Amino acid sequence: MLKELQEKVLADREELFAVMQRLIQIRSYSGQEEEVVTYIMEKMAEFGFDEVWSDGLGNAIGRIGDGPVKIMWDAHIDTVKVTENERWKFPPFEGKIADGKIYGRGVVDEKAAMAGYLFAGKAIKEVFKEQPLPFTLYVVGSVLEEDCDGYPLRHIIEKEGIKPDYVLLGEPTDLRVYRGQRGRMEIEIATYGKSAHGAHNQQGVNAVYKMAAIVKEIEQLDKNLQPVEPLGKGSATVSDISSKAPSLCSVPDYCRIHIDRRLTVGEDQTLVLEQFRQIADRLQIEAEIEVPVYHGKSWKGTEFEQEAYFPTWILEEEHPLVKAGLAAAAQVLGQAQSGVWSFSTNGVATAGRHHIPTIGFAPGKEELSHSDREELVLDDLLKAAQVYAVFPFTLMETINRK
Structure with a gap:
């Protein structure tokens, strides 16, 4: 079954790259994400997600399954601005593909994860069709993270009433499983x-x-x-x-x-x-x-406020969620490594404030974020999408074994 999920993602390789390119071409500075939210929701509906909506803040949310274990995949879809002093190899919103890489604002931070989530969700729906799943998967394209990290997921948890049991973040990890941050x-x-x-x-x-x-x-x-x-x-x-x-x-x-x-x-x-x-x-x-x-204020006009405190969080190496992430990565990559971020993520809300077990996995190098050197190896995007597709099942296996 895991191999079948991987093969489904592999079969969509070119479409995955095309969707990634389109995500880059849609400019989505913090507070200006309406167009990219609409595009993501259209793709979720096209790929057969069971429910698709935009919440009160403006996050894009898609649901797959209705099982008892609640899993959330989060990728923030806003970006920092391009400045006049930056020196890009290619125009930052062209989504240029060359020499096996894609270039542009957001390819690393972090639209790659969103593209991967979409096709992982598509693969799950195609393999399992209408069969019941042991989990409910929420796929989130979060807004405003660059302006106020953590708040979009605080909104989902505290205002929308969706509190996951486990969270996977799409900040860049260079295909390693990250388990915390300063x-x-x-x-x-x-x-x-x-x-x-x-x-x-x-x-x-x-x-x-x-x-x-x-x-x-x-x-x-x-x-x-x-x-x-x-x-x-x-x-x-x-x-x-x-x-x-x-x-x-x-x-x-x-x-x-x-x-x-x-x-x-x-x-x-x-x-x-x-x-x-x-x-x-x-x-x-x-x-x-x-x-x-x-x-x-979000693109929907929703006003909010948050104290500028973003708590440290760390998950133990032996935690079932970390083990499940490593198992999913090993299934696709043949090996797996863990690590931690240097920068802040939406995990400050899920793990830092609400103590929800949280990890991260995505392609791309953290140090390229917010720079005119943002580039991504497309084969790494493909591998990440395959890891996403098998991850809910390695998580369920790990939980059940425990």
Whole structure:
């Protein structure tokens, strides 16, 4: 049966590549995904998915089967923007195919997984037709991930009432089974002073000078953070700084910094905020320290907000879901390896907030994401689609064996 599923995907090889090309040709920046959502839903319906819809946020969702075990495949279908300074080998929305590769914005991050899911679902429907399946498979093309990672799946779980038992993410893993990621959070720190004319600056209190001392301490904090396997070390980066004063000839009475804090195993929001409070206390500087709230609107006009905290998560190597992913990869590739991401994914919602077992598997190299070097080996896309097709069945076998 697993071989038959693989052969079905293989038979659709050229159509798979054509659909992948079309996904790249449809520009889908965050908040502008309507056209690609419509295209994906049309393909789901064409391929015989049992139910197809777009939820209240604008995610594309297709269902196959109605068995008791709920599995979710997620691929975010929005992309970051192309900038005028990028130097692409081929136009980023052409979907150029050359020398066994496809080029363009989103080929790695992460429309390849969506293409693979579609044809894996097609294969399952063709092999099993109307036979009952032991699982319910939700195939999700999620929106807005680049703007607010995790929120689209939080919406599905918390607003739409679909809570899967297991999740497979389509962020690039270079055909390895990934089982976790560093978390991240954003922090804003503000200091206050007293403004005065620059000619009489001794009469003022410079908020920038106060902040300079804090920034120096944050630099040292970053150097002192220790690695924790398998995710490595966290980091603290001052990514933006601004100040306010009556004029450019005045002492600033306000200064603000924005910090990107990456979180390893054992680091969470409480710990991080305390680290920054201790810095201010040690320096005897009064400072406001807070986690900003992201406000957004989807292509459907749905407004939402989320605190800028995205928890770390890790699944043990011996977890049944990891074993099932490795078994599916080995079935197709002949071997399988595990790993972890360096960047953040929608797993911050499923695994980080809702503690749903989550893994990732997809073609493409993570380091090519968000760059003008995005390219994908088409044979890797084909292999990934075959892995997706057999994965629900290796998962059921692993669960039943347990």
